[in-house]
Amino acid sequence: MIAALRRLLLAAVFVGGGTALAAEPLHDDRGVAWRGAPPQRIVSLLPSLTETVCALGACERLVGVDRYSDWPVQVNALPRLGGLDDASVERVVALRPDVVLAARSARVADRFEALGLKVLVFDSDSHADVRRSLDAIARLIGEPQRSAQVWAAIQRDEAAAVARVPARLRGKTVYFEVESAPYAAGATSFIGETLTRLGMANVVPPELGPFPRLNPEYLVRRSPDVVMAVEREAAQMPARPGWTSMRALKTGQVCAFSPERYLLLIRPGPRMGEAALALADCLAALPTR
Template sequence: MNLRFHLPPKEAFISLKKEIIDHLGRTVVYNFPPKRIVTLCPGITETLFGIGLEKEIVGRTRYCIYPEQAKNVPAVAGTKDLKLEKIHEVQPDLIIMEKEENTKEMVDILAEFYPVYVAEVQTIEEAYRMITDMGSLTDHEQQSESLVTEIKQAFTELPTLPAARVAYVIWQKPYMVAGKDTYINSLLQKLGFITPFVESSDRYPALTEEQFKEANLDLVLLSSEPYPFKEKQQVQFQEMLPDSAIQLIDGEMFWYGVRMLEGAKYFKDFSFDV
């Protein structure tokens, strides 16, 4: 007698409960693998799409506009504000957040209703960890490990620039720069730059014109985001710092995650005035 056993399709199996520790040391218990993910950090959202989770993502922030297909996902929040009723509507079984991008208050509110995993990225190495952990979190280990390998290879081709003193400006009124314990600073140092404002206790110190002048800067990079610096501000900085080179730069190339691949190509071709 021939007996045939017909197994149900994979998606018919009930998700298992999984316990995981996030980057802040919080214990998160959730259905594994997650089928309905809300992601509230643009760089992580783009990365989740990059490792093949487009079908699982059911909510994003209004700033999560990459890749293009992300715009088809309902916007349920900003990075600093929530629309709780919209999150309830999409019924996530996991919410992914990031310590810098999102507020502790947002984490605390959402954790009352849903499993919330909080990542933290302050360095290139932590960016690799985040990508790897996104794979483990979602049962996409092979895809995430492949992405990390590809990024690491691309980063071996980054230019090694002169040890110039550089400020990366993200805001005005007040002027604010990227400082210690930021992915931006980690990347600038990887390129070979000296970043004098890491001596501040603030991660994004606010500076006066006098402090800019006292820093003896070789180069000032004006980012396209979060403040959209343009030629007008470039002229103003040049008048303030006549002995420094002032350049506009694409701030999105300083995102972590899958964008690091595009960033590596951008920095390889970008002509820094040093």
């Protein structure tokens, strides 16, 4: 009898502790807190956040997305609300969302908040950022256990990708082009961190930041061993002044990705493991020199 009573008391303590823990507010990357029940109407203004909500099993709660969200396919039926800089405030408000998910750079976040909408913003530069936002959104939707499952799947795919990269390429320098200005994925970006895990050496040092704009002459001088870009930009690289002397172009060590594949690579979120596999497959297919 006493033992049974003790078990009941311990159970009450653990349940009480769990309730208290669940009541603790989660915070976005500005420190803004969310207190309350899991939202049932969610607007996402960033593709990676859209994908995160869906990967965590809450796709049916999305009532609107930005113009670029296209995965999974069911989000294509949702209202399109613009982008980071030009989201339609009136249309978002009309959807009566419980919460709006956005990037820190979204210019309309302040206006939404002034109109009484709850906005949570998340950074996505690094793997740590992605893991943190994954954990926060899992808690937000009331499914905290799903975060670890999604992250474990990412890590499994990344480990498989590492095994696919030919030994001859490990330690070779790589330039990943984000935009043709040129903007690069630096060593501290989520793309750069994946490339480092694959055994590549980023031509852009950490001190330049995650996505720096580079002087084209800088890249000519550094002459990376491997270049990665979307197909149309990769095709135009030989016409850029001085780029024909670049080691990667001279030796054919160029990963040119289709637009669809490229979008996968530049989105930080639940498909980063799939992106790592795509990078590894391209590296494995490069001609031997």
